Amino acid sequence: xxxxxxxxxxxxxxxxxxRAFEYCGAQVIxxxxxxxxxxxxxLVLPGVGAFADGMKGLSERGLIxxxxxxxxxxxxxxSICLGMQMMMEESEEFGxxxxxxxxxxxxxxxxxxxxxxxxxxxxxxxxxxLEVPQEKEDWNGTILEGIEAGETVYFVHSFTAVxxxxxxxxxxxxxxxxxxxxxxxxxxxxxxxxxxxxxxVTGLKIIHNFLKLKGIV
Amino acid sequence: MSNIxxxxxxxxxxxxxxxxxxxEGLRKIGDPNVFAKxxxxxxxxxxxxxxxxxxxxxxxxxxxxxxxxxxxxxxxLTVGGGIRTVENVRDVLRAGADKVAINTAAIKRPELxxxxxxxxxxxxxxxxxxxxxxxxxxxxxxxxxxREKTGLDVxxxxxxxxxLGAGEILIxxxxxxxxxxxxxxxxVRAVSTAVPIPVIASGGMGTINDMLQVINNGxxxxxxxxxxxxxxxxxxxxxxxSAVSCNVNVRRLKLWSx
Numbered sequence: 001x002x003x004x005x006x007x008x009x010x011x012x013x014x015x016x017x018x019r020a021f022e023y024c025g026a027q028v029i030x031x032x033x034x035x036x037x038x039x040x041x042x043l044v045l046p047g048v049g050a051f052a053d054g055m056k057g058l059s060e061r062g063l064i065x066x067x068x069x070x071x072x073x074x075x076x077x078x079s080i081c082l083g084m085q086m087m088m089e090e091s092e093e094f095g096x097x098x099x100x101x102x103x104x105x106x107x108x109x110x111x112x113x114x115x116x117x118x119x120x121x122x123x124x125x126x127x128x129x130l131e132v133p134q135e136k137e138d139w140n141g142t143i144l145e146g147i148e149a150g151e152t153v154y155f156v157h158s159f160t161a162v163x164x165x166x167x168x169x170x171x172x173x174x175x176x177x178x179x180x181x182x183x184x185x186x187x188x189x190x191x192x193x194x195x196x197x198x199x200x201v202t203g204l205k206i207i208h209n210f211l212k213l214k215g216i217v
Numbered sequence: 218m219s220n221i222x223x224x225x226x227x228x229x230x231x232x233x234x235x236x237x238x239x240x241e242g243l244r245k246i247g248d249p250n251v252f253a254k255x256x257x258x259x260x261x262x263x264x265x266x267x268x269x270x271x272x273x274x275x276x277x278x279x280x281x282x283x284x285x286x287x288x289x290x291x292x293x294l295t296v297g298g299g300i301r302t303v304e305n306v307r308d309v310l311r312a313g314a315d316k317v318a319i320n321t322a323a324i325k326r327p328e329l330x331x332x333x334x335x336x337x338x339x340x341x342x343x344x345x346x347x348x349x350x351x352x353x354x355x356x357x358x359x360x361x362x363x364r365e366k367t368g369l370d371v372x373x374x375x376x377x378x379x380x381l382g383a384g385e386i387l388i389x390x391x392x393x394x395x396x397x398x399x400x401x402x403x404x405v406r407a408v409s410t411a412v413p414i415p416v417i418a419s420g421g422m423g424t425i426n427d428m429l430q431v432i433n434n435g436x437x438x439x440x441x442x443x444x445x446x447x448x449x450x451x452x453x454x455x456x457x458x459s460a461v462s463c464n465v466n467v468r469r470l471k472l473w474s475x
Contacts, residue, residue, distance in 0.1 A: 011337070015313040019287045048315075049338040082338075112413060121415050121438060123340045123384050126222050127262055127468035152220070152468040154262075154293055156315070156340045158384075175219060198293045198315060200257070 002211045003027045005040035007067070009057035011049045017080065020197035024207045034066035042211070043070050046197075047082030051091040051107060051159070054082050055099065064100065071102055076213040077189040078143070081157060084184060084191030088161050103186055105163040114176035124160075127152040128173045128194075130182055135166045143190050143209040144171060144183065153182070153192075153199035153206075161193065188213060220468045221432055222262040222439035223456055225446050226419060227252060228269045229279060229298075235269065236447055238395035240347070240362040243269070246447050250286050256446060259453035260470045263293045265387070265417075265441060267318065267345075269362055271299025280312040287313035295387075297345055303332050310337065318387050320345040321360040324367050324374075327381055334382030343417075344383035346371055348404055349391045356404055363391035371404070372411050379412040386412060387441070390420040397423030397444050405435035417441050425451070425459040432465055 004021055008014055008030045018028045021044070031037060045067065047054050058064050071077055079087055088099045091107035099107070114120040129150045132138065139145050155173065161181050163169050170190070171183040184191040190210065196203035227249045228235050234249040246252070253264055264286075268279045283296055296309050297318025306317050323330050323344060334342040347363050348356040348371045356371035367374075375386055388408050390401035400421045409416040415438035418431045422442045431437045445451045460467045 013310050013313060013315055015284070015311060016287050016291075016315070019313070020291055023289070023291070048310075048341065049336070053336075119413060121219075121413055123414070124219070125340065125385065125415050126220050126439070128220065129468075150469070152470075156293070158340065195293075195315075198291060200260070200291055203291060 001025065001027050002042060003029060004042040004044055004211075005037055006030045007037060007043065007045045007063065008032045009054070009061055009063060011047065011054060011057055013048060014046060017044060017046045017197045020204060020207055024204055024211055026211055032061045032063065034062045037063060037066040038069050040070060040075070041214070042076045043067070043078075045077070045079040045083035045086070047080060047086065049082055051082065051085060051093040051099070052095070052097045054086055055097055058086070067100060071189055074188050076210060078210050079191040080197070081193060081195060084193050085159060085161050087184065087189070087191045088163070091159065093159050102189055103163055103168050103184055103191070104165060105161060105168070107159050107161050110158060110160050110175065110180070111178070115178055120176045123156055123158040124175045124180065125156045126154070128155050128175065130171045130173060133166065133169045133172050136169070139170070142170060142185060143206050143213070145209055146205060147202060151202045153194040153196065153202055155194045157193060161191070220466050221437070221460070223453065223460070223467060224263045224265055224417060224439055224441045225252070225256040225261045225453070226265045226267065226441040226443040228267050228443065229282060230268070230270050231278065232282070234447065236395060236443060239391055240269070240394050249282055252447065253286050253290050256453055257290045257292055260457060261292065261453045262468065263295065263439070264290070265295040265297070265318065268298030280308065283309070283314055284312045295343055297343070302329075303336055306333050306337060310341065316341040316343050316385070318343040318345040320347060323378065324358065324360050324369070327377065330378055330381035330383055334384065339382045339384035342383050343385045343387050344375070344378035345387040345389070346374060347389050347391050348401070350401065350404070354403065354407065359391060372407055375408045375412050379414055383414065385415045385417065387417045387419055393421030394419070395444060396421055399423060399427040400431040400435060402430050402435040405431050405437050409436040409438065415439060423450075425456065428456065428460065429463055429465065
């Protein structure tokens with residue numbers, strides 16, 4: 001059984017994430033202890049809320065260094081929503097704030113006008129499709145293996161990560177024609193802007209793939 | 218366009234799923250989570266649980282129901298009824314909810330909207346408004362299931378809610394609720410065009426045509442349904458397939474796309 005550590009830093013709906021991983025057969029340990037996080041085999045960083053609060057929640061518990069230490073050793077890491085945004089270098093949500101800097105790029109607000117200049121509603125809430133970025137051939141060998149382009153997952157966010165390098169873009173989605181980075185990757189480190197734990201069977205399949213990254217399940 | 222969301226609304230009293238007419242005359246329907254699981258399996262996009270007596274008794278007993286739903290329902294859950302403080306919100310989110318719907322407490326102290334959105338993000342702060350029509354193009358906000366007047370104009374209240382940080386508005390027509398005679402389309406359109414955040418239309422869906430009306434003419438971003446699903450007049454698949462065939466943008470589900 002794969003053992004995952006779920007980072008508890010005071011925000012987010014931990015229970016839903018825990019239940020989804022348990023449903024997929026994982027044993028879930030919830031922790032805010034740097035040592036536990038550093039020594040994990042699999043790490044999941046959930047997150048809902050504001051960027052600065054999230055980073056503060058991590059740093060107050062001494063978790064930034066622990067996460068970076070974990071991330072430096074080719075172990076599977078999955079961050080969700082705000083968690084994915086915190087993988088970036090910085091965010092401009094309520095001022096400029098530094099992130100975990102695992103992936104080059106920044107987090108910006110979704111514009112309140114669409115590509116045709118029409119008003120669009122923010123947050124981007126709802127089910128939207130996963131698309132293979134142009135530069136990418138397929139999702140084989142990643143957490144999206146077996147997912148068909150066009151399958152939908154649940155998004156809810158007002159800010160969006162913009163990775164600098166195309167190679168970090170794992171999946172895109174489009175909100176009123178505007179490209180949104182739906183998932184990012186560097187090696188074993190993954191981030192999903194959507195909520196796999198709230199995305200029905202497609203989300204559960206993604207979690208299952210994540211748990212298989214080291215070939216144990 | 219983004220996908221219109223199809224939402225099942227589960228009004229709960231004690232351990233039971235209930236349904237009334239105009240939020241009154243409640244009838245027991247069954248175990249809310251049996252219905253929740255069924256709608257999830259049929260491909261509903263979201264669920265809204267409302268404890269409809271919680272604000273009367275100033276308590277919230279939905280937490281156990283929600284906690285248990287998260288074991289096998291993996292879609293967004295909104296929970297409302299009796300939530301009065303930031304601490305209440307934290308408990309509800311910790312029980313597995315993604316968003317909270319606030320009505321009475323926000324009317325009594327609008328600052329609560331700001332506190333919740335600041336602490337947990339506006340995406341989880343749904344302002345729930347119960348609206349009764351006063352005259353053509355004018356509605357008044359109510360609370361305690363349409364029993365208590367507020368004197369607040371619905372459109373002004375929706376705008377204020379947005380300014381305070383609400384991320385979504387759940388607009389329930391008390392006049393149409395439970396009647397299965399269609400949504401108050403004018404109400405939904407008035408709210409949806411007044412605020413730049415998504416609006417969930419609730420109250421009155423009896424047919425597919427009612428849904429099309431409130432999406433196409435009411436500019437609803439999401440449609441909440443109760444009666445038609447609970448009494449098995451329509452299944453979620455039927456609703457979704459009809460929406461697709463009428464060119465409404467809803468998510469395509471893999472399970473029936475083959």
